[in-house]
Amino acid sequence: MELLSIANALQGVRTLLSAYDGYERARFLDTDFAVREEVRRRTDMVTDHANRIQDRAHDMGMKEFAQELRRVKEALVMLSSDVQFSISSLPPAAHSQFTRMGRSQRRKLVNHDLYTLQMLVKATNTCNQLLEDINQNGDSEDRLLTTARELHDQIGRSRNHLRERNMFIEGLLKR
Numbered sequence: 001m002e003l004l005s006i007a008n009a010l011q012g013v014r015t016l017l018s019a020y021d022g023y024e025r026a027r028f029l030d031t032d033f034a035v036r037e038e039v040r041r042r043t044d045m046v047t048d049h050a051n052r053i054q055d056r057a058h059d060m061g062m063k064e065f066a067q068e069l070r071r072v073k074e075a076l077v078m079l080s081s082d083v084q085f086s087i088s089s090l091p092p093a094a095h096s097q098f099t100r101m102g103r104s105q106r107r108k109l110v111n112h113d114l115y116t117l118q119m120l121v122k123a124t125n126t127c128n129q130l131l132e133d134i135n136q137n138g139d140s141e142d143r144l145l146t147t148a149r150e151l152h153d154q155i156g157r158s159r160n161h162l163r164e165r166n167m168f169i170e171g172l173l174k175r
Contacts, residue, residue: 042120043080049127062141068148075155123154
């Protein structure tokens with residue numbers, strides 16, 4: 001058992017080091033593109049779920065719940081727009097002043113990206129829970145509305161966190 005835990009620890013270190021290496025100058029744009037694509041993919045996933053939940057809310061006559069889901073979808077569109085038009089999505093010529101990040105800066109960016117993706121996973125899980133609640137449990141509109149508001153807040157926090165990332169990258173590019 002001890003050998004297995006050592007092997008897992010070594011694999012974890014290798015994964016972490018390769019993540020840091022992805023933010024080296026030569027690979028920064030590729031790594032950044034992959035992070036932005038994952039955020040976009042997660043956003044699309046939550047949007048698909050929200051569409052289905054909103055349709056069911058309308059079918060069940062839950063007007064206030066359906067309105068909150070409309071607001072959730074608007075927040076998702078804004079998050080997707082932030083990903084599409086971020087500083088790092090500019091043409092490579094705009095990155096000509098990009099300097100090599102130090103170890104602490106790379107660590108900060110990797111951890112920031114990881115936390116952003118974790119926030120979106122949590123939002124996806126909340127959306128899945130909403131879908132399950134409306135399909136199986138027939139929960140009251142008040143309970144569903146509370147969960148939809150939580151989802152809306154989670155998406156807002158994810159968007160703000162992503163904006164912080166863009167400001168961090170922009171600061172690096174202006175050096």
